Amino acid sequence: MINIDTYRHKKVLVLGLAKSGVSAASLLHKLGAFVVVNDMKPLHENPEAQGLLEEGITVICGHHPIELLDEGFQFIVKNPGIPYENPLIQGAIKRGITVLTEVELAYQISEAPLIAITGTNGKTTTTTLIYEMLKEDQKLPLIAGNIGTVASEVAQEATNDHTIVIELSSFQLMGTEKFRPRIAVLLNLYEAHLDYHHTVDAYWEAKAKITANQTEDDWFIYNADQANCLKVAQETNARTFPFSTRTKLESGAYIENDWIYFKDEAIIKIEEVVYQTFENVLAAVSAAKLHGVSNTAIKNVLSSFYGVKHRLQFVKELNGRMFYNDSKATNIVATQKALESFQQPVVLLAGGLDRGNHFYDLIPNLEYVKTIVTFGETAPKMEEMAKQAGIENIHRVDNVEKAVPKAYELSAEGDVILLSPACASWDQYKTFEVRGDIFIDAVHKLK
Known part of the structure; x- marks a missing residue:
């Protein structure tokens, strides 16, 4: 870790705890800052705050007193989930507090170079693929961010022999100032998180910060099939490297004649790749090759990687049926991506929390869907959409647990049975992980 002086003897407010806040507060304390932690959860219910108190860090719990801004803080490190409308954050911005x-913080102290990944969909899977490729080639990767361990914790342990592979959300990127990865990856840009960012442009601007400080010594990998990503690429100072699932590229990663190519070099046959979301695969291959990973390591990973749990995760084959858990698909775009991954008959399990939207945008992606099993609040809307798509086999059940045996009953040998709800889980389940685990358990109970 680089023992920087940026925060020494400076007053820093850490707003909101969870794992990232605890790590940030401890790190800033080590760096010589005068740290105050403020969290909404009362102290007697807050073991994280109690632990920081034992380290000698000032802790204020139970509310966010606006008067804290009168204490002369020079920096605020906030939990990414806290919106910028928070009165403390608004007050800090007005006062010019960073x-x-x-x-x-992780970037500022890291001795290791960073490979950073963002996008609306596919971040976790792509991050994991890159990490596994580097690991297979003995490049000493560490994984951080939204996946794995908090970035500022990983960075404290990293040396210049390591490489940190980090998944980043728009919430995290908004709070960066000098952040500069050696390799940045922008997978895709769709409309999302408008409750936080309010406008599509603001959301895309946050995502673009992944490359804002890159120079000609760095690489920016982007999706050439998306105009929004191309626009970011046109504005970066980094060397650009495109990937495309549709078009052969003179200098990029692409698919041609059932092979994956890096520039003009054939890497692996499509039929040998287990995980079939090629947008993520091409991005991962690009990052790995630019980092010096061997073709052998890349092929070994792609021929054995079945996906991340709850993200188009292969669960089991039973009597010729392939079961996939894509419970992380909490929006329409994610389900579209999942459906694009298959070219055999699909029995789709879908439904969940009703946020007021309809699902007609799924219709162009239902070419291979022969049956839909619906559940949750949006079941009627899903069924109406399926009827408009011309799907005749539509069945409603009470929940995911009952959807699995029904889907199996309606399937045939060679079918894919896919849980990809296109909805959040909160109408019936606490998290999408719980929903996915119930799906997995139900699959394993089938005879």
């Missing part, structure tokens, strides 16, 4: 997220 507002950061802990990934900025």
Whole structure:
């Protein structure tokens, strides 16, 4: 870790705890800052705050007193989930106080170069693929961010022999100032998180911060099939490297004649790749090759990687049926991506929390869907959409647990049975992980 002086003898407010806040507060304390932690959860219910108190860090719990801004803070490190409308954050901005997220701290102290990945969909899977490729080639990767360990914690342990592979959300990127990865990856840009960012442009601007400080010594990998990503690429100072699932590229990663190519070099046959979301695969291959990973290591990973849990995760084959858990698909775009991954008959399990939207945008992606099993609040809307798509086999059940045996009953040998709800889980389940685990358990109970 680089023992920087940026925060020494400076007053820093850490707003909101959870794992990132605890790590940030401890790190800033080590760096010689005068740290105050403020969290909404009362102290007697807050073991994280109690632990920081034992380290000698000032802790204020139970509310966010606006009077804290009168204490002369020079920096605020906020939990990414806290919106910028928070009165403390608004007050800090008006006073010219720098507002950061802990990934900025991670970058500032890291001896290791960073490979950073963002996008609306596919971040976790792509991050994992890159990590596994580097690991297979003995490049000493560490994984951080939204996946794995908090970035500022990982950065404290990293040396210049390591490489940190980090998944980043728009919430995290908004709070960066000097953050500069050696390799940045922008997978895709769709409309999302408008409850936080309010406008599509603001959301895309947050995502673009992944490359804002890159120079000609760095690489920016982007999706050439998306105009929004191309626009970011046109504005970066980094060397650009495109990937495309549709078009052969003179200098990029692409698919041709059932092979994956890096520039003009054939890497692996499509039929040998287990995980079939090629947008993620091409991005991962690009990052790995630019980092010097061997073709052998890349092929070994792609021929054995079945996906991340709850993200188009292969669960089991039973009597010729392939079961996939894509419970992480909490929006329409994610389900579209999942459906694009298959070219055999699909029995789709879908439904969940009703946020007021309809699902007609799924219709162009239902070419291979022969049956839909619906559940949850949006079941009627899903069924109406399926009827308009011309799907005749539509069945409603009470929940995911009952959807699995029904889907199996309606399936045939060679079918894919896919849980990809296109909805959040909160109408019936606490998290999408719980929903996915119930699906997995139900699959394993089948005879």
